[in-house]
Amino acid sequence: MLTFTLRRLLLAIPTLLVISLVIFLLVDLAPGSPMSEIPLTVPPEVRKKMIEALGADQPVMVRYVLWLRQFFWVEPATLIDGWFGTNWAGGEQRILSWQSRAPVFTVIGQRIPQTLTVIGTAYLVGILIALPIGIYSAYRQYSLFDQLGTLFAMIGFSVPTFFSGTLIIIIFAVTLGWFPTKYDTNLSVTDWPSFVKQLQQMAMPVMTLGLANAAVISRYMRSSMLDNMGMDYVRTARAKGLTERVVVLKHVLRNSMIPVVTVIALGIPSIFGGAIITENLFGVNGIGAALIGAIHASDLPMVQTLAFIFAVLIVTFNLIADVLYGLLDPRIRYD
Amino acid sequence: MKLKTALLGAACALTFAPAAFAERGTDGEVKFTFPQAVSIMNPFLSSGTKDVYAASLVLEPLAGFDADGNIIPKLVTEIPTIENGGISADLTTITWKLLPDLKWSDGSPVTADDAVFTAAYCMDPAGGCAQLSKFDGVAKVEAVDASTVKVTFSGPKPNPYTAFVGALSPLLQKAQFTPCLGAAAPTCTDPNNMPIGTGPFKVTGFTVNDTVTLAMNDQYRDPAKPAFASAVIKGGGDAEGSARAVMETGEFDYAWNTQIPPDSQASMTAAGKGEFVVAFGTLVERIEMNMTDPDPALPEGERSTAKHPHPVLSDIKVRTALSKAIDRQILSDVGYGAGGKPTCNVVPAPDAWASDNTGCIAQDMEGAKKLLDEAGWVPGADGIREKDGKKLHILYQSTVNPIRQDFQALVKDWWTELGVDVELKAIDPSVFFGGDAGSPDTFQKFYADVEMYANNSDGTDPETYLSQYQCVNAPSPDNQWQGENMNRYCDPAYDAKVKVLSGTVDVAERQKIAKELNDMVTKDSMTVIPLVHRGTLSAHSNTLGGVQINAWDSEMWNVADWFRVK
Numbered sequence: 001m002l003t004f005t006l007r008r009l010l011l012a013i014p015t016l017l018v019i020s021l022v023i024f025l026l027v028d029l030a031p032g033s034p035m036s037e038i039p040l041t042v043p044p045e046v047r048k049k050m051i052e053a054l055g056a057d058q059p060v061m062v063r064y065v066l067w068l069r070q071f072f073w074v075e076p077a078t079l080i081d082g083w084f085g086t087n088w089a090g091g092e093q094r095i096l097s098w099q100s101r102a103p104v105f106t107v108i109g110q111r112i113p114q115t116l117t118v119i120g121t122a123y124l125v126g127i128l129i130a131l132p133i134g135i136y137s138a139y140r141q142y143s144l145f146d147q148l149g150t151l152f153a154m155i156g157f158s159v160p161t162f163f164s165g166t167l168i169i170i171i172f173a174v175t176l177g178w179f180p181t182k183y184d185t186n187l188s189v190t191d192w193p194s195f196v197k198q199l200q201q202m203a204m205p206v207m208t209l210g211l212a213n214a215a216v217i218s219r220y221m222r223s224s225m226l227d228n229m230g231m232d233y234v235r236t237a238r239a240k241g242l243t244e245r246v247v248v249l250k251h252v253l254r255n256s257m258i259p260v261v262t263v264i265a266l267g268i269p270s271i272f273g274g275a276i277i278t279e280n281l282f283g284v285n286g287i288g289a290a291l292i293g294a295i296h297a298s299d300l301p302m303v304q305t306l307a308f309i310f311a312v313l314i315v316t317f318n319l320i321a322d323v324l325y326g327l328l329d330p331r332i333r334y335d
Numbered sequence: 336m337k338l339k340t341a342l343l344g345a346a347c348a349l350t351f352a353p354a355a356f357a358e359r360g361t362d363g364e365v366k367f368t369f370p371q372a373v374s375i376m377n378p379f380l381s382s383g384t385k386d387v388y389a390a391s392l393v394l395e396p397l398a399g400f401d402a403d404g405n406i407i408p409k410l411v412t413e414i415p416t417i418e419n420g421g422i423s424a425d426l427t428t429i430t431w432k433l434l435p436d437l438k439w440s441d442g443s444p445v446t447a448d449d450a451v452f453t454a455a456y457c458m459d460p461a462g463g464c465a466q467l468s469k470f471d472g473v474a475k476v477e478a479v480d481a482s483t484v485k486v487t488f489s490g491p492k493p494n495p496y497t498a499f500v501g502a503l504s505p506l507l508q509k510a511q512f513t514p515c516l517g518a519a520a521p522t523c524t525d526p527n528n529m530p531i532g533t534g535p536f537k538v539t540g541f542t543v544n545d546t547v548t549l550a551m552n553d554q555y556r557d558p559a560k561p562a563f564a565s566a567v568i569k570g571g572g573d574a575e576g577s578a579r580a581v582m583e584t585g586e587f588d589y590a591w592n593t594q595i596p597p598d599s600q601a602s603m604t605a606a607g608k609g610e611f612v613v614a615f616g617t618l619v620e621r622i623e624m625n626m627t628d629p630d631p632a633l634p635e636g637e638r639s640t641a642k643h644p645h646p647v648l649s650d651i652k653v654r655t656a657l658s659k660a661i662d663r664q665i666l667s668d669v670g671y672g673a674g675g676k677p678t679c680n681v682v683p684a685p686d687a688w689a690s691d692n693t694g695c696i697a698q699d700m701e702g703a704k705k706l707l708d709e710a711g712w713v714p715g716a717d718g719i720r721e722k723d724g725k726k727l728h729i730l731y732q733s734t735v736n737p738i739r740q741d742f743q744a745l746v747k748d749w750w751t752e753l754g755v756d757v758e759l760k761a762i763d764p765s766v767f768f769g770g771d772a773g774s775p776d777t778f779q780k781f782y783a784d785v786e787m788y789a790n791n792s793d794g795t796d797p798e799t800y801l802s803q804y805q806c807v808n809a810p811s812p813d814n815q816w817q818g819e820n821m822n823r824y825c826d827p828a829y830d831a832k833v834k835v836l837s838g839t840v841d842v843a844e845r846q847k848i849a850k851e852l853n854d855m856v857t858k859d860s861m862t863v864i865p866l867v868h869r870g871t872l873s874a875h876s877n878t879l880g881g882v883q884i885n886a887w888d889s890e891m892w893n894v895a896d897w898f899r900v901k
Contacts, residue, residue: 043819100543102528182569283571
C-alpha cells in the first residue's frame with residue numbers, strides 16, 4: 001500500500017508538470033487580451049506601455065518558466081516567511097494578477113473561506129437530502145415516493161442553476177423578502193444575530209446548489225441500493241428472521257455505500273473549485289467568481305494559477321479515492 | 336446700523352440654517368453595488384470605469400466637471416483662465432492654486448509637491464500609467480510654492496484642463512506612493528488598494544474584486560460633510576442583479592451601470608423602491624463602414640488597407656442607402672429604452688459641441704432603394720441586387736452581446752428588404768477589442784464590410800476623438816494595426832481642419848469646427864453611421880437624496896452632498 005502510494009505520488013510530479021504546461025499554453029493561446037477591458041479612449045501607445053508594464057509582451061516560454069519558479073519556489077517561500085518570519089523569498093516578485101495587481105494567492109486566500117462555507121454546506125445539505133431519498137426510493141421501487149424522488153432528481157439534473165437561482169431569488173427575496181440577494185462578505189459571525197444573518201444570506205445559494213447536488217447523489221444511492229437489494233445475502237438475512245430495518249440499514253446500506261462514498265469523495269475538489277454561476281448570481285466572492293472574472297478580463301496569471309490548483313486537487317483526490325477503495329474493501333489490494 | 340447688521344446676520348443665519356444643522360456622519364451607511372467588482376483603487380493603473388468611480392470617493396483631482404460638463408474647482412481656489420491670469424497668454428502654462436489648509440485623510444497637508452509627484456508617477460515610462468494621455472504635451476510640472484502648481488506644456492495647449500482634471504487624473508499622496516514609482520507601480524498592492532486621499536471617504540477595507548468598505552474622512556474640507564458615516568461598494572454579479580438589489584429588494588442605495596432590457600426597466604420601476612437615472616455622455620453606438628477592400632482573396636497585409644478601395648462601399652450612394660434604410664428610433668427603443676436616443680452624430684454631446692444633424696432619424700426605405708437603383712445595383716431574380724454580375728453582399732460584424740445581436744438582426748431585416756445580402760458575424764469582445772495584431776477578428780483589422788460597436792470622446796472637448804479620423808491613424812501592417820481610424824477614411828480637407836482645430840483657442844470657434852468635422856464623417860460622407868446615443872443607466876433608492884447623475888466626471892462626483900431622505 002505504501003509503495004503504491006509513493007509510486008503514485010512520484011508519478012504525479014511529471015503529470016502535473018505536463019498539465020501545467022498544457023494549461024499555460026491553452027490559456028495563453030486562447031484569443032483575447034488583458035487590454036480589451038480598457039476604454040477605447042485610451043490611445044494605442046498608452047495601451048502598449050501598459051502591456052509592457054505587466055510583462056505581458058514577453059514570449060510565452062519565458063513567462064511559463066517564470067511562472068513555474070514563482071509557483072513552486074517564491075509562493076511557498078513567501079508562505080513560510082509569513083508563518084515563521086524568515087526571509088526565504090527575499091522580496092522576489094510573486095504571481096500578480098493583471099487585473100488587480102494583487103498577488104494571486106492573496107486573492108485565493110481571501111476567497112477560499114466563502115467558497116468552503118457556502119459550497120461546502122451546499123454539498124453537505126445535498127448529501128443529507130440525497131441519502132434518505134435514495135435509500136427509500138430503492139426500497140419502495142416504483143412507489144409514489146420513488147416517482148416523486150425521480151421527479152425531484154430530474155428537476156435537479158435538468159434545471160440549470162442560473163434559472164433555479166433566479167427563481168429562488170424572485171420567490172424568497174423579491175416576493176417574500178426573507179433573504180438578501182447579495183452575499184455580505186464582511187459579515188463576521190460573533191453573536192447570535194450575526195449567525196442568523198449568515199444563515200439567511202447562505203440560504204439561497206445553498207438551496208440552489210443543494211438541489212443540484214442532491215439530485216446527482218440520490219440517483220447513485222438509489223441504483224446502488226437496487227443492485228444490492230436483489231443479492232443472495234439479503235435473502236439470507238431475511239430468512240434468518242432479521243427485521244426489515246436491520247436488513248436495509250445495516251446489510252444493504254453498508255454494501256451500497258462503497259460506490260457512493262467514492263462519488264462523494266471525487267466531488268470534493270469541485271467544492272474548492274467553487275460554483276461559477278451560483279457564486280456570481282448571489283455575489284458570493286468565492287473561487288468560481290474569481291475564475292470567471294479573471295477569464296472575462298483575460299487575467300492570465302489568475303486563470304493559469306487557479307486552473308493548475310484545480311488540477312492538483314483533482315490528482316490528489318483521485319489518489320485519495322484509490323487509497324480509500326483499498327481501505328473500504330479489503331478485497332482490493334494494490335501490492 | 337448695529338440693528339441692521341444684526342438683522343442681516345440673523346437673515347444670513349436663517350438662510351444657511353439647513354446646511355449648518357446638517358452634521359458629518361449622521362446618516363449611517365450608503366451602499367453601492369456595481370455589476371463589475373472593483374479590482375484596484377488607483378485610476379492610474381486601472382482598466383475600467385468601475386475602478387475609477389470607486390476611487391473617486393477617495394481620490395480627488397484639482398478640478399472636476401459638474402453634471403452639465405462645466406469645469407468646477409475641487410482642491411483649488413478657482414479655475415485658472417486667461418482672464419484671471421491662471422493660463423499664460425501664449426497658452427503654454429496653467430497655474431493652479433491649492434485651497435488653504437487642505438489635508439490628506441491621514442492629517443498631513445496637501446502640497447504642490449504631491450501634484451508634482453503625481454505627474455512624475457504617471458509620466459514614468461516604466462509605470463504603465465493608463466491615464467498617460469491626460470499628461471499629453473506636458474513638459475514640466477513644478478511647485479512654485481507649497482500651494483501653487485504650475486504645469487508647462489511643450490507647445491500652446493488650447494484645452495489645458497487635462498492633467499489633474501476629472502476622476503481619471505486625481506492627486507496621489509507623495510508620501511504614500513514614493514516607493515511605487517516606475518516599474519514598482521504594479522507591485523505596490525497596499526497603496527493601490529488603499530490610497531490616501533482628500534475625498535469625503537477613506538478606504539478601511541479592500542477585498543479584491545469583491546467589496547470596498549469606506550469610512551467618512553474626518554479631515555474632509557467641509558466640516559458638515561459627508562452626511563454618511565460609512566460607505567460600502569459590493570461588486571459582482573450582473574446588471575440585472577444590481578438593479579434588483581436597489582429597485583426591488585432595497586438592499587442597496589445606488590447601483591452603477593444597470594444596463595438592462597427596457598421591459599425589465601419598466602417592471603423594476605413599478606416596484607416603487609427606487610428610480611433609474613441616465614447620464615448621456617458621448618457614447619455612440621455606430622456602424623463603421625470599411626472604405627477599403629476586406630476581400631479574403633487579397634494577399635495578407637493588403638487586405639483592408641488603403642491599397643484597395645472597397646469595391647461596393649466606396650460609392651457614397653450605397654453608404655447613404657444603407658443609412659437611410661435603418662430606423663434608429665426602433666433600435667433605441669428595443670435595445671436601450673430610457674438609456675438611449677437615436678442620433679446622427681459621432682459627437683452627440685455636450686449640446687454646444689453637437690451638430691444639429693438629425694436628417695438620418697426618419698427611415699426612408701423608398702429613398703434608399705432609389706439610391707441603389709441610381710448607383711446601378713438592380714434587383715436580381717432572387718431579390719438580391721447585383722451589378723456587373725456581382726451580388727450586393729455585406730459582411731456585418733460586431734461583438735457578442737445580446738443587444739448587438741438584436742441590432743444586427745433588425746438591421747439585417749431592413750437591408751434585406753433593400754435587396755442586400757447580409758451576412759452576420761459576432762466576435763467575442765475580448766478578441767474584438769483585444770487589439771492582438773495576430774488575430775484576424777480585431778476591430779482594427781476590420782476584415783468585414785461594416786462593423787458595429789460603441790465609442791466615445793473622453794471629456795467634453797472632442798478634439799482628440801475627432802482627430803482619430805485622420806488618414807495617418809488608419810490601422811495597417813505598418814503600424815501593427817494599432818490605429819483608431821477604423822474606416823480608413825482619408826480626406827485631406829478633414830486632416831487640414833483637424834489641424835486648424837488644434838490651433839484654435841476660442842471656444843465658440845472650436846465648437847463650430849468640431850461640428851463641421853462631425854458632419855464630414857457622418858452626413859457628408861456617410862463613413863460612420865451613428866445609431867444610438869447611449870447613456871449610462873444607474874439606479875438609486877428613493878431614500879437616497881442628492882444624486883445628480885454626471886456623464887462628464889465620476890457619477891459619484893458629488894457624493895459628499897448625498898444624504899438619507901427621512
